[in-house]
Amino acid sequence: MTEFVLAAAIGVLSAAGTWLLLRPRTFQVIMGLSLLSYAVNLFIFSMGRLRSGMPPITAKGAERPELYADPTPQALVLTAIVISFALTALFLVVLLASRGATGSDHVDGREPAE
Amino acid sequence: MSLWDHHLILLPILLPMVMASAMLLFDERRRRLKSVISLTAMAAILLVALALLHESMTGAADGGDTARVYSLGGWSAPFGIVLVADRLSAMMVALTSVLGAGVLAFALARWDRAGPRFHALFLFLIMGVNGAFLTGDLFNLFVFFEIMLAASYGLALHGSGDARIRAGLTYIAINLTASLLFLIGVSLLYGVTGTLNMAEFALKVRTIAPDDRSLLHVGAAILGTAFLIKCAAWPLGFWLAPTYTAASAPSAAAFAILSKVGVYVVLRLSLLAFGDDAGASAHFGQSWLLVMGLATLAFGTLGLIAARDLSRAGAYAVMVSSGTILAVAGVGDQAVLGGALFYLIGSTLACGAMFLLAEVLQRGVDSGGQRERAVFDDEYRDPFDDDERNEPGLVIPAAVAALGGAFLICTLMIAGLPPLSGFVGKLAMLDALARSVGPASVAVIVGLSLSSLGGLIGLTRLGVGALWARDEDAPELVVGAAELAGMGGLLAACVLLAIFGGAGLGFAEHTAEWLGRPDAYIRAVLGTTP
Numbered sequence: 001m002t003e004f005v006l007a008a009a010i011g012v013l014s015a016a017g018t019w020l021l022l023r024p025r026t027f028q029v030i031m032g033l034s035l036l037s038y039a040v041n042l043f044i045f046s047m048g049r050l051r052s053g054m055p056p057i058t059a060k061g062a063e064r065p066e067l068y069a070d071p072t073p074q075a076l077v078l079t080a081i082v083i084s085f086a087l088t089a090l091f092l093v094v095l096l097a098s099r100g101a102t103g104s105d106h107v108d109g110r111e112p113a114e
Numbered sequence: 115m116s117l118w119d120h121h122l123i124l125l126p127i128l129l130p131m132v133m134a135s136a137m138l139l140f141d142e143r144r145r146r147l148k149s150v151i152s153l154t155a156m157a158a159i160l161l162v163a164l165a166l167l168h169e170s171m172t173g174a175a176d177g178g179d180t181a182r183v184y185s186l187g188g189w190s191a192p193f194g195i196v197l198v199a200d201r202l203s204a205m206m207v208a209l210t211s212v213l214g215a216g217v218l219a220f221a222l223a224r225w226d227r228a229g230p231r232f233h234a235l236f237l238f239l240i241m242g243v244n245g246a247f248l249t250g251d252l253f254n255l256f257v258f259f260e261i262m263l264a265a266s267y268g269l270a271l272h273g274s275g276d277a278r279i280r281a282g283l284t285y286i287a288i289n290l291t292a293s294l295l296f297l298i299g300v301s302l303l304y305g306v307t308g309t310l311n312m313a314e315f316a317l318k319v320r321t322i323a324p325d326d327r328s329l330l331h332v333g334a335a336i337l338g339t340a341f342l343i344k345c346a347a348w349p350l351g352f353w354l355a356p357t358y359t360a361a362s363a364p365s366a367a368a369f370a371i372l373s374k375v376g377v378y379v380v381l382r383l384s385l386l387a388f389g390d391d392a393g394a395s396a397h398f399g400q401s402w403l404l405v406m407g408l409a410t411l412a413f414g415t416l417g418l419i420a421a422r423d424l425s426r427a428g429a430y431a432v433m434v435s436s437g438t439i440l441a442v443a444g445v446g447d448q449a450v451l452g453g454a455l456f457y458l459i460g461s462t463l464a465c466g467a468m469f470l471l472a473e474v475l476q477r478g479v480d481s482g483g484q485r486e487r488a489v490f491d492d493e494y495r496d497p498f499d500d501d502e503r504n505e506p507g508l509v510i511p512a513a514v515a516a517l518g519g520a521f522l523i524c525t526l527m528i529a530g531l532p533p534l535s536g537f538v539g540k541l542a543m544l545d546a547l548a549r550s551v552g553p554a555s556v557a558v559i560v561g562l563s564l565s566s567l568g569g570l571i572g573l574t575r576l577g578v579g580a581l582w583a584r585d586e587d588a589p590e591l592v593v594g595a596a597e598l599a600g601m602g603g604l605l606a607a608c609v610l611l612a613i614f615g616g617a618g619l620g621f622a623e624h625t626a627e628w629l630g631r632p633d634a635y636i637r638a639v640l641g642t643t644p
Contacts, residue, residue: 021291026283033290040297047305072310073301076253080297083260087293090267091286097271098279107287109280 002050006042013039024112026095026105030088037084041077048073123184123199125162126207126244129155134237142230149222152233156218159240160211167204171621181638183250191250191639192311198250198639201625202455206247206378209459210371212607213466214240220470220600221364228273228362235272239265239368246375250639252300252310255379259296263289266372269365270357281360288353292343299337306330313639316387316632319395327394334388338399344376345436348409355417358429363473366425367466373436374462381443381451385629386636397446404444404554410437411561415568424472424576428465431528434565435461441561442543445554448630449546452623457530457539459618460611464527464536467604471520474593474601475580513591514581516598521577523605529569530562535611535618540566542619 013035020032048070056071095105102109133155137148169182181200185191199207218236226232242262249255267289270282304310306326307318322330339350346354354373358366380403388398414433421427435458442454523534530540540562547555547562611618628634 021287029287033287033294036291036294040294040301043298044301047301073304076301076304079253079257083257084290084293087260087264087267087286087290090264091290094267094271094279094282094286098283101276101279107283109276109283 002052006046006050010039010042010046013042024106024108026098026107029107030091030095033091034088037080037088041080041084044073044077044080046073121184122162122165123182123197123248126159126166126211126248127197127241129159129162130237130241130244134234134241137234137237138231145227148233149226152218152237153215153222155237156211156215156240159244160208160215163204163208163211166199167201167208170199170201170204171624181635183639190641192309192314195254196250196311196639197248198312198635199248200635200638201621201628202378202382203247205455205459205621205625206374207244209374209462210240210243210247213371213463213604214368216463216600216604216607217364217367217466217470218600219603220367220597223594223596223600225273225362225364229271231268232272232364235265235268236364236368239269241265243371243375247378250312252303252312252315254310256293256296256300259375260293262372262375263293266365266369269368270361272365273362277360278362281357284353285357288343292340295336295343296340299333299335299340302329302333302336306333311639312383312386313636316392316636317640319387319392321393322395324394330395331398334383334395334398337383338380338402341376341379342406342440345373345380345440346376346410346433347406347436347440348413348433351410351413351433351436354433355426355429358432358469359423359426363425363469366428367469370432370462370465370469373432374458377436377439377458380440381629384443386632389630389632391632400444400446402444403440404557407437407439407441407444408557408561410434411441411565413437415565418572419568421572421576424475424580425469427572427576428468428472430572431461431468431569432465434528434569435465438543438562438565441558445547445550445558447546447550447555448626449623450543450550450555450558451629452619452626453539453542453544453546455625456542456611456619456622457536459622460527460535460539460608463604463607463611464524467520467601467608468524468528470597470601470604471517471524474517474597475521475591477589477592513593517591517593518581520601520605521581523608525570525573525577527608528573530566531570533612535608535615538612538615538619539622542623 017032017035017039020028020035023029023032051069054067054069056069056074058068098109099105104110106112133151137151140147166182170180181198183191184197186195186197188194214236221232221236239262242258242265245258246255246262249258267282267286270285271278300310303315306329307315307322309315309318319330343350345351358369361369384399384403388395390396392398410433414430414437417430418427418434421430438461439454439458442450526534527536530536544559544562547559
């Protein structure tokens with residue numbers, strides 16, 4: 001059941017993210033990138049296998065890998081979250097600069113001809 | 115061998131990081147101080163890179179090739195992150211520092227004043243690029259990639275202006291998407307093989323369960339897509355020309371190395387993990403590299419012929435250079451790869467110099483010329499256009515002769531004509547291709563020859579317009595001493611590559627041979643015999 005919920009969440013997030021990424025307004029693009037990065041973060045997490053109620057740190061005297069969750073993907077997700085958050089913020093600044101400089105929130109910097 | 119010698123490999127990463135961070139503490143107006151700091155840092159990085167390069171050639175006990183391995187924090191591979199400097203990495207770091215030093219010298223004349231914190235961004239870019247070349251860990255590669263990209267976003271926007279903001283928006287969106295593909299690829303590979311260390315990954319690929327192999331290939335393909343976007347392979351590279359044309363000259367010239375980071379990772383991973391020993395995965399994706407490389411070559415050449423200004427021509431020359439190396443990687447012949455590596459060095463330097471030269475030649479002319487341009491509206495704009503402070507310092511007399519000579523060298527390098535090193539590299543590739551008969555070799559021979567012809571036609575036409583048939587009302591050609599020094603340094607490196615062509619080509623062929631036996635790399639990193 002957990003697998004299904006997680007897979008569905010990743011699927012819905014990436015589908016919505018991809019659709020928004022291809023939209024013409026800059027705000028839609030940044031929302032799309034955010035949703036995609038959530039999907040990717042969940043995906044990285046799931047690559048360490050899904051286990052519930054298992055700590056990622058071994059206890060002394062009980063070094064049996066099957067009792068513990070894989071800590072590496074958790075560390076990777078943490079790094080990926082920080083980086084994608086920072087770069088999304090940077091992208092937001094450029095987006096605002098583009099809005100200010102061109103007077104349009106279209107990704108091409110001008111409204112399409114009707 | 116002193117105690118500190120062991121840590122030498124850290125310097126190309128640590129030095130720019132520390133210097134760039136320190137520079138953030140100073141006021142933007144203290145230009146002289148910042149210039150001195152960044153020039154010193156670049157010179158020091160260059161020396162370290164040359165030392166690493168020397169060691170990679172002669173460092174082994176028997177005087178042969180070796181890979182210097184540094185375990186960060188003392189955690190040995192594959193548990194900790196390692197930095198690895200072998201022949202290819204050291205060569206790329208040295209190339210980065212030569213290009214970086216030339217571009218920085220050029221920027222000191224005036225471009226570093228066109229926007230805030232140029233020096234810090236520039237050094238962070240160098241840090242990210244060097245880190246990406248030196249790391250031996252897939253996820254660490256992602257981190258350095260992001261450092262490099264974050265700095266490049268700032269540099270792409272350096273000097274501001276509508277055109278740069280518009281091109282920067284696309285550039286950032288595409289690279290953020292590529293980074294997400296990178297993460298998906300890396301995590302799939304981790305899920306299948308359970309490792310992020312490149313050397314251990316290469317070992318695991320050989321013995322992977324047949325059921326997992328298709329998932330491994332999916333991961334490798336997604337990861338490869340991310341890098342192919344970075345090297346602007348057709349059809350993933352339409353972002354490159356507008357971004358590089360709109361970027362300020364020093365940024366665009368520094369970006370010439372960014373596409374080579376993508377090329378480097380493709381070469382490194384495909385030769386390390388998907389070589390002859392990889393069992394059912396041997397040569398995975400090679401035919402794709404060949405096809406995409408040839409398509410990139412064709413697209414870049416057509417773009418070069420169609421370009422209406424020099425900086426756009428420089429952007430397409432970058433694509434031609436990526437396409438050539440990808441196509442050669444797709445042929446999968448060691449001797450051809452040797453020629454391609456030699457070509458990579460010269461073409462990167464020449465593309466960098468081309469962007470710098472284009473800015474000098476088009477200074478002040480394009481505002482008039484641009485009004486007629488209905489097709490391309492991503493105009494080049496200099497924020498300091500009508501500013502008295504804009505004088506480039508000491509002005510060199512006989513500027514036309516110097517610039518004409520520089521343009522000649524650039525054209526010969528990019529088109530690959532004798533007597534310069536572009537020709538030596540192309541000849542080495544063609545010679546090796548002619549010996550390995552097959553449809554792939556024939557296709558690459560045709561592609562390389564036609565791209566030389568196209569490059570020559572396009573650049574000659576633009577050069578005639580820029581140097582001989584200048585508009586009556588175009589301003590006098592002016593070039594500052596620092597600008598000439600930066601450009602001259604890059605072009606002198608191209609000429610030196612031709613003079614010491616034998617040694618250089620020998621080095622490149624040795625490097626290709628070293629890349630052809632990944633076991634030596636794996637042994638150096640993991641300390642075990644595979």
